[in-house]
Amino acid sequence: MTQSGGPATSDALRALWNDFFAERGHTRVNSASLIPTHPSAPMFTNSGMMQFVPYFLDEEPVPYDPPRAVSVQKCVRAGGKHNDLDAIGRSPRHLSFFEMLGNFSFGDYFKSEAITWAWEFLTGTLGLDGERMWATVHTSDTEAEEIWRDAVGLPGERIQRLDEDNFWEMGPTGPCGPSSEVFWDYGPELGPDGGPANPEAEHRFVEIWNLVFTQYFRGPDGALSDLSARNVDTGAGLERILAVLAGSPSLYASDVLTALLEQAQAVTGVRLGSGELSDIGLRLLADHTRTATFLVSDGVVPSNEDRGYVLRRIIRRAVRFAYMLDVSGAVMEPMVRACVSAMGSAYPQLVAGEDHVVDLIGREEQQFRSTLQRGSVLLDAELEGLDQGSSLDGQVAFVLHDTYGFPLEVTREMAELRGASVDIEGFEAAMAAQRERSRAAGGPSGVATDETAERARSVLAEHGPTEFVGREVDRAEATVLAVGDGEVYLDRTPFYAESGGQVGDTGTIHTPTGRARVIDTVEPLAGLHLHRIRLEEGTLEVGQSASAAIDAARRAAIRRNHTATHLLHWALREVLGDHVRQQGSLVGPDRLRFDFSHHAAVTDEEMARIEDLANDEVLTAAPVEHFETSMDEASSLGAIAFFGEKYGEVVRVLRAGEHSIELCGGTHVSSLGQIGLVKVVSEGSIGSNVRRIEAVTGLGSLELLRSREARISELGETLGVPPEDLLGGLEKRLGELESLRSEVRALRKELAGSQSGALAESAVQGRVVARVEADRREDVRELALAVRDANGVEAVVLGASPGGKGVALVAAVTAESGLDASELIADAAKLVGGGGGRAKDLAMAGGKLPERLDEALEDVRSKLGIL
Numbered sequence: 001m002t003q004s005g006g007p008a009t010s011d012a013l014r015a016l017w018n019d020f021f022a023e024r025g026h027t028r029v030n031s032a033s034l035i036p037t038h039p040s041a042p043m044f045t046n047s048g049m050m051q052f053v054p055y056f057l058d059e060e061p062v063p064y065d066p067p068r069a070v071s072v073q074k075c076v077r078a079g080g081k082h083n084d085l086d087a088i089g090r091s092p093r094h095l096s097f098f099e100m101l102g103n104f105s106f107g108d109y110f111k112s113e114a115i116t117w118a119w120e121f122l123t124g125t126l127g128l129d130g131e132r133m134w135a136t137v138h139t140s141d142t143e144a145e146e147i148w149r150d151a152v153g154l155p156g157e158r159i160q161r162l163d164e165d166n167f168w169e170m171g172p173t174g175p176c177g178p179s180s181e182v183f184w185d186y187g188p189e190l191g192p193d194g195g196p197a198n199p200e201a202e203h204r205f206v207e208i209w210n211l212v213f214t215q216y217f218r219g220p221d222g223a224l225s226d227l228s229a230r231n232v233d234t235g236a237g238l239e240r241i242l243a244v245l246a247g248s249p250s251l252y253a254s255d256v257l258t259a260l261l262e263q264a265q266a267v268t269g270v271r272l273g274s275g276e277l278s279d280i281g282l283r284l285l286a287d288h289t290r291t292a293t294f295l296v297s298d299g300v301v302p303s304n305e306d307r308g309y310v311l312r313r314i315i316r317r318a319v320r321f322a323y324m325l326d327v328s329g330a331v332m333e334p335m336v337r338a339c340v341s342a343m344g345s346a347y348p349q350l351v352a353g354e355d356h357v358v359d360l361i362g363r364e365e366q367q368f369r370s371t372l373q374r375g376s377v378l379l380d381a382e383l384e385g386l387d388q389g390s391s392l393d394g395q396v397a398f399v400l401h402d403t404y405g406f407p408l409e410v411t412r413e414m415a416e417l418r419g420a421s422v423d424i425e426g427f428e429a430a431m432a433a434q435r436e437r438s439r440a441a442g443g444p445s446g447v448a449t450d451e452t453a454e455r456a457r458s459v460l461a462e463h464g465p466t467e468f469v470g471r472e473v474d475r476a477e478a479t480v481l482a483v484g485d486g487e488v489y490l491d492r493t494p495f496y497a498e499s500g501g502q503v504g505d506t507g508t509i510h511t512p513t514g515r516a517r518v519i520d521t522v523e524p525l526a527g528l529h530l531h532r533i534r535l536e537e538g539t540l541e542v543g544q545s546a547s548a549a550i551d552a553a554r555r556a557a558i559r560r561n562h563t564a565t566h567l568l569h570w571a572l573r574e575v576l577g578d579h580v581r582q583q584g585s586l587v588g589p590d591r592l593r594f595d596f597s598h599h600a601a602v603t604d605e606e607m608a609r610i611e612d613l614a615n616d617e618v619l620t621a622a623p624v625e626h627f628e629t630s631m632d633e634a635s636s637l638g639a640i641a642f643f644g645e646k647y648g649e650v651v652r653v654l655r656a657g658e659h660s661i662e663l664c665g666g667t668h669v670s671s672l673g674q675i676g677l678v679k680v681v682s683e684g685s686i687g688s689n690v691r692r693i694e695a696v697t698g699l700g701s702l703e704l705l706r707s708r709e710a711r712i713s714e715l716g717e718t719l720g721v722p723p724e725d726l727l728g729g730l731e732k733r734l735g736e737l738e739s740l741r742s743e744v745r746a747l748r749k750e751l752a753g754s755q756s757g758a759l760a761e762s763a764v765q766g767r768v769v770a771r772v773e774a775d776r777r778e779d780v781r782e783l784a785l786a787v788r789d790a791n792g793v794e795a796v797v798l799g800a801s802p803g804g805k806g807v808a809l810v811a812a813v814t815a816e817s818g819l820d821a822s823e824l825i826a827d828a829a830k831l832v833g834g835g836g837g838r839a840k841d842l843a844m845a846g847g848k849l850p851e852r853l854d855e856a857l858e859d860v861r862s863k864l865g866i867l
Contacts, residue, residue: 008245009255010099011345013238014072020121021070021103024113029064029071031347034298035307040171043307044076044295048102049212049233055106056175056214056231059526063649067106072238074294074347075100078310085314085409089284089321092250093206095257096314097291099238107229111144111180112151114211114232118182119152122209128244132185134158134195134205138166138178144213148180160197168212168233175214175227182209184244208244209236252283256342260286263338267331268322277417281321288318289335290343296357297350299581301597301689302364308688313407315361316368320410323372332365333358356579360689363599368405375404379414388419394426401427402434455482456524459489465527467492470505471626471667475549480511483540488516488531494550495531497523501585502562502666507550514538518548555667557589560675560697563624563656563668564614565592567678568695569640570660571613572596575606583690587666591681591696598691602683614678621673622657626664629653639663677701748779755783759798760790764866766817768796769857777808781844788812795819797860799828799853807832807847809856815841824863828856 018028032051034044041050048071054060055067078085078096087094105114123130135154137144139161148154169176183196183205191204198205214231216224242254252261264285265271270278295311302312315332322331336358344351382396392415400406412422459482469476469492478490488509495518498504504521509531516533524530531548533540540546565587573580576598584595602610631651634641639653640662654664657672669675676698686692696704712723721729759768768787774780780800787796794817800808809828811821821843822836829835829845832852836845847856 008242010238010242010343013242013245014099014101014346016125017072017101017121017236018070020125021068021117024068024117025066026068026070026103027064029069031071031073034074034076034294035300043310044078045073046075046077048073048075048100048235049104052104052106052233056170056233058229062106064106067108069102069104069106071102071104072346073100073102076291076295078291078314085317086413088287089280089282092252092283093203095239095251095287097287097294098251101236101238101241103232103234105232107231110215110230110232111211111213112147114213114234115144115147115180116151118209118211118234118236119154122182126241126245128184130154132187134160134183134185136160136162136166136181136183136196138180139163141166141178141180141213144178144180158195160195162197168214169218173218173220175231176216176218176224177212177214177230179210179212181207181211184208184240186249190249203249206240206244206249207237208240210234252286256290256339257286259342260289260335260338263335264289267334268325268327270325278325281325284321285318285331285335288314289332290339292318292332292361293336293339293350293357294347296360297347297353299583299597301360301583303688303690305687309407312364312688313409315364316405316407317410317413319365319368319372320376320406320414323369323376330362330365330369332361336361353579356577359579360597360599363689371404375400375406378404379406379411383415383418383420386418386420390420392420392422394423394428395430397422397427398430398434401431455484455487455489456528456530458482460525460528463489463491466490466529468494468496468529470494470496470550470555474552474555475547478546478548480540480542480544480546483542486533488518488533488540490529490531490546490548493521493529493531493548495521495529495548496550496555496667497521497529499523500664500666501565502558502587503589505550505555507548509533509540509549510547511538511540511544513544514540516540518550554589557698557700558587559667559669561589561592561695561700562587562664562666563654563672564618564675564678564695564697565594566654566656566660566662566664566668567614567617567672567675568592568594568610568680568693569596569662570617570656571610572598572693574613574659575609576602590700591694593692593694595686595690595692597689599689601685602691602693607680607683611678611680617657617659618672618675618678620657621671624657624668624670624672625653625655626668627653627655634663637661674698679704749782756786756790759783759787759796760793763793766792766794767864767866768793768798769861769864769866770797771799771853771857774800774802774808776802777810777844777846780808780810781842784810784812785842788814795821795824795864797824797828797857797864799857801850801853804850807834807845807850807853807856809836809845809847811843811860813841824860825856827863828859831856831859 022028032045036045036050038053040053052069055062076097085096088096122128135148135158137159145159148159149156166179166181168179186204186206191201192198194201196205212233214233215227217227218224239251239254243249243251246253251257261272261282264282270282272279272282292311292315300307300311302308302315340350340354379400382392386392397408397411400411401408408427415422463481473494476492476494478492480488481491482489495505495507496502498521506520507518509516509518514535515537516535518531518533520532522530522532565585569582579597581597583597586593628650631649634651634653637653638661651663652665653661654668655661678695678697679701680693680695681704682694684692712726716723716726719726719729719733759770762768762770772780772783780798784796784798787793795813797811802808809825811824813819813821820840822838822840825836825843825845829847832847833849834845834847836843
């Protein structure tokens, strides 16, 4: 039963919201991806206004007429500044995934309409009791207070003025303005009176809608000035309103979360209300399932970096809590399918990609469960030994993270549930040491700084974007707009600026007074092309006419590789499945590189099929169409858009033959036949669930084949056989080599036998300690075993410096000796600067200080009492 006859379901509330504002001139806008694209954006989309930032900042024209929009935006707050993860499960008021209902005005209506429509929707459309609502305004916003009091009729005692809580700012400088928030009073059972201004009453008075009025600009000096166009950005929490309609202060009273809680109880066998810890686990499982499902659906894959790490942490946290509830089997598949069932009607992409999402999250759960039990035993044992309020060793937290896959946050949470903390400094020190080791192994690296930003902003402000004519011509006449240290801006250019994985063009720029070699072309700001140059003659001056020409042969090779990238993407999806999605690319003149999501190595058979499909398309010589259209039209054509990419209302569509149709702003061939042979040269993993292929086309494929033919000929000459008999010749040589190795092994064994007799005769009280000569560590081991097996010997320790490099120590003892081989050489190994194994009957140790070998053996003799 709802609070006042309003909608009881998420689907119904979304429909009412969209219909209400569409009737008032708003354009319906679909939810954007959870992966935001604006440079100022956080890790995940966390508010409804995120996709509209370019309009609020006046970076792009508003595409709606009138300039109003309404949306229901999926949001995640997990990681970075906006991070609610630690409160999930513990609080019924926090979620990591939620839906934000929003209505927006871009220089159109302002406070009066925003406030009165909010009141009309809540009290009229939803039928909520106006007597239980309060409003807050900024201390300076008399206008908003008067609208609430005079136009809406809200009593003055239920309108409160607040300061920082009711002033929104995008950053230290930029657009900002006051806000007004609507609160619902859950009644005296949940806290004292006093309205939202009372900090002791936060559980009683809950915000359900925030209305932001962007009317000022804060300058570098902190001063506020009026904006020429005033905007409205509002956000109402879908789950919060559903909770109000259900008469519950818990967000888990909303229909979707209720369904997920029921599924969580079914898969764990634990009922809500059984205990505090189990209630936390059930709520967390419900919430984290939804977050993980949507993140994977939007293209995030579990990894150890950035968004992938947050996703991995969310999945593993859910699995860890299920394990704490004594669930030994997999839980995520039924949870994910329940989420898709509950939300698939609102988000059809969940249904389309359900199997992929289930598979990816299921494999992440399986991977974590392989170490979960052992890691949990270690963690539980360490926590059991701690006093209340004490700290878990940071090194233990590091081992759990590095060896068992426990995110630090999960370990810290588990510790907090036991009344302990984690030595974060110790953990970070261990992580820093590991990074230093990796850095030492990988060599130095550096990050270039952008020194052209100010000039770029000035050129763009004065002249506007560069006219790109390089799709039609290789050469163009232009005017020099600006010249800097190694850089030139033109009003129009045939040079493609690096974007979308395609490298920038190179070529030449000539003016009446100089000539420059263009070594790269980049886009420092959207729509602005910067030509990086090396001056070859004279000077280039602002205002001159210029002749700009690209390296046409290089561009042709890039076009072949770029169009081939799209064919390979289509072929990968055909062979491996629709879960394959682009994760990155690099298209150059010599080869192409394509990163894609997939959970396993591509087999030889699969790769052959992928190559065949791509080349079959090339042989059709089908035309390639590259055209501009609206985003809606592109979607209706079935064009694939990539999550994480920024697309405007007008997009470029590439139709490469009969099957491949994708959004792409790069340069391409006009016919598939121009690509030539497509040959994949490598495939491998570059991270968890991400694979990479590299390929060549056209003349690159010919060069590859010639290179391989030359190497085959060289091998044939080395083996003394013609190329067609290469395999037989190689097998013959390998057989001869194995025969020689067998002879060497027999000779070494014979030598060890002869040496072992002499060493055994030198035994003192059945114990032998000696320095020997050997070429390999294995020879020392074989000799030690031969000596130990001689009559009358119960323990032997041998030391050598194989090849004069490093140290090899071997200890071998009989079962009857009562000795421990590892203990015999433990101190000796330290003396030679190394360490080794811990087996009791046979132990081997290495070291890097051969000059201390004799000293180490004397230490062993002392232990055995045979000095």
